[in-house]
Amino acid sequence: MANLRTNTAGILSPNPFWLASAPPTNTGDQVKRAFDAGWGGAVWKTLGEPIVNTWSRYSAVDLNGVKMIGLNNIELITDRPLEVNLREITEVKKQYPNHAVIVSLMVESKREVWHEIVKRAEGAGADGLELNFGCPHGMSERGMGAAVGQVPEYTCQITTWVKEVARTPVLVKLTPNITDVRQAARAAKSGGADGVSLINTINSITGVDLDTFTPRPAVAGKSSHGGYCGPAVKPIALNMVASISADSETRGLPISGIGGISTWRDAAEFILLGATSVQVCTAVMHYGFRIIEDMVDGLSNYLDEKGLAVVEELRGRSVHTVHDWKELDLNYVVRASIDQEKCIGCGLCYTACNDGAHQAIGAERGENGRTIVRVIEDACVGCNLCSLVCPVDDCIRMVQIPTEVAPCSWEQHQSGQGKLAPRPQDKNFH
Amino acid sequence: MRALKSSLDPFAEKKPAMARDEALIEANRCLNCYDAPCMRACPTHIDVPGFIKKIATGNLRGSARTILEANILGASCARVCPTEVLCEGACVLNDLHHQPIDIGRLQRYATDPFVVAATGPDARPMFTAAPKNGKRAALIGAGPASLSCAAELSRRGWEAVIFESAPQPGGLNTYGVAEYKMTYETSLKEIEWVLECGAELRCDTTIGRDIAVETLLSDYDAVFVGVGLGPVGPLGLPGEDLPGVRDVLEFIAELKTSDRSAMSLKGQKVAIIGGGNTAIDGVTQACRLGAEVVYMVYRRGLDDLPAYAHELELARTDGAQLVLNALPTCVTGPDRVSELTCVRTRSGEPGSDGKRAFEVIEGSEFKLDVDLILRASGQEKRRGFLGTIPSLELDRSGRVVVDGDGRTGNEKVYAAGDCVSGGQEVVNAVADGKRCAVAIDRAFRGGN
């Protein structure tokens, strides 16, 4: 059995799975039940100035009968009194000394106010702090959350203030609502952050009610943009995590990966791209704390299968494969190949290629009226689309075609070195 | 073209294996109910949504473990359970989509790669025997109840020795299940895997003949009786001993263990006597062997027919003719059976057992032309053998009397399976066998 213990910027937890700062970590009772279920850590629902929430506050995106592939919220930080939260943090820590309790913080941009809240959170027993510079709605209108995270100077400044008094590790939670997340990560690092957490939610409108014409969630006939999360945002989060891992200025900065993680597979992907721990919100709001059982079981079976003894051996393994486009080999030729034995004759690949790609699949009626599809080899550009739409496992494979021509990247091509293999379109041009 | 392949062979599996793409779609249909009704409907209480969720995430080993932890014969139960009336019957999607989750086949999808077709790393043992605790148990009969009990005892550190009089273990699982549900080979493969949990098996060994009951009682700390039921006994009809009258179970066992092509029933007329699920197995096997006509002769009416509705439906789609309210009276023929004589019956009022009594209609005699008669009128109890175990008590119908823990009148002897229930599903035997193991461990070692 692989060892799942992790150390994120000095914060120790029995496994890499933390609850993200959100409704599942509203109360001590929830956090305790989560730890009992097997979660390794919890980032407490953000503490700060007293706030008041709207009632209607969530909306979701469903897909093909699958509920909640994306979730949107217009909720603010904790609406419970600071004293109550601090008391419960102390209580949880006392009962669960080996689990990680990280306290998320967001207050107005004043040095004394930050000093004060840091001391109180640490006084309550926090194992680490997470600075919420990411909340994209409501709080940002008041100059907090994403309003700080979107300006590198502010991010650096407030991190510096926090580090003046903090005794526990400090993670800065980044907003994805910016052009280049590396700038934000660099700013956090230069302010002394021990690590970064990302992503917070993405500005969104999940949909519009076609009868009332009001976007969801509706609050007395009005709506407001919210923060988007859940499975749908994972690719965006993965890219941001990878770009921070690969950036020469932030390489090695500990990362707690967040965004659309629902299973051990998602978690493994974040870890491969450089995250040390991962945080989960939507999946728990959907299915409850119990999902942790399979996350732990699945990750540990996976590590065993790969012959890895600790999670750390998995971390960052994919980072070196992420490159700029200009460095990719333009002479790596692949082509679709359809296994006629497996084909069920649905014709999805034909439609996709014919309408959406390169007209490289032909379809005809065979005996019994069954659709027979064939790849037109010298028209196929190897884009992968047909293999992506095919509902049958391993029916359409992308096969590498050997070429006489040596590898050549765009960079090499532009500098006059290297030669391009002939491309399928060439024919059509004559 | 995978769908076409199976439809041509009459003995092809009724619930064929799933491929990954099919399993994933099916698994993703599962709603993951709170306090899932499927789990409650399963006698072994497998965490059904749990294992299905694991299939959906691609954690197949975890899924198999979830199943087998609860039910060590999960691979055969996936095939032979009447899921229509158990887990799938309880699925909430029956109401929503008129199509429950295909739980049986998903269970097979999850367990087969580790239990019956394990290769490479999948063959790593899933469960291991605990270090020996010095306690020894003898188990009589190697059917599902004993296998389940033995596996659980081994996992608790007991030395468990199973004695079986047949050449191969498994009881009805091996010899008595219709081929399109589960093959002989599958049952044996699964048992081989179960025995890896640490139990020892001695076949061709009959207790009371090769080893005395007293020897077992003195040599072992506990004895488990899982002997099941006996053959289908004679009906008491004149002419019944003519060649061509057989016990349906013996017929099915022969079919499973010999060359099927030599058993063709092409052009023959077959009558199965009985109305239970075993009778249906006889009917469907005879149909699949090419019989020209297959009669299912039952003495009561359709309302009192004990077979499951889905099984009866299968017999009907196979083309069987139901001969209801018909009581066989004699078998005739020159040198082997050629006619079955019956009289018509009429159903009366429900009796004390809930079943309706029936009365014979005078002068209603009729004959069926038959070449083969299969008796499926209920298995006999093993009164003779059971009577040799000191202090063991039987009820009026010959079933072993046990308490909630499965303990018999002899405090060293526990029992479960068909010899206690009088004839239930494999999954019930597994559940009860395991419960006995827990009780035995508690009683003789103080385990929990």
Ligand SMILES: Cc1cc2nc3c(=O)[nH]c(=O)nc-3n(C[C@H](O)[C@H](O)[C@H](O)COP(=O)(O)O)c2cc1C
């Ligand atoms: C209803 C709701 C409330 C949230 N509140 C907070 C919060 O108070 N502080 C914070 O840092 N992030 C908050 N988040 C963002 C989550 O911590 C997390 O970054 C985001 O949901 C992405 O993870 P996921 O895809 O697993 O949900 C909230 C998210 C939701 C859905």
Ligand code: SF4
């Ligand atoms: S890989 Fe792209 S171009 Fe080639 S057949 Fe498939 S869809 Fe068409």
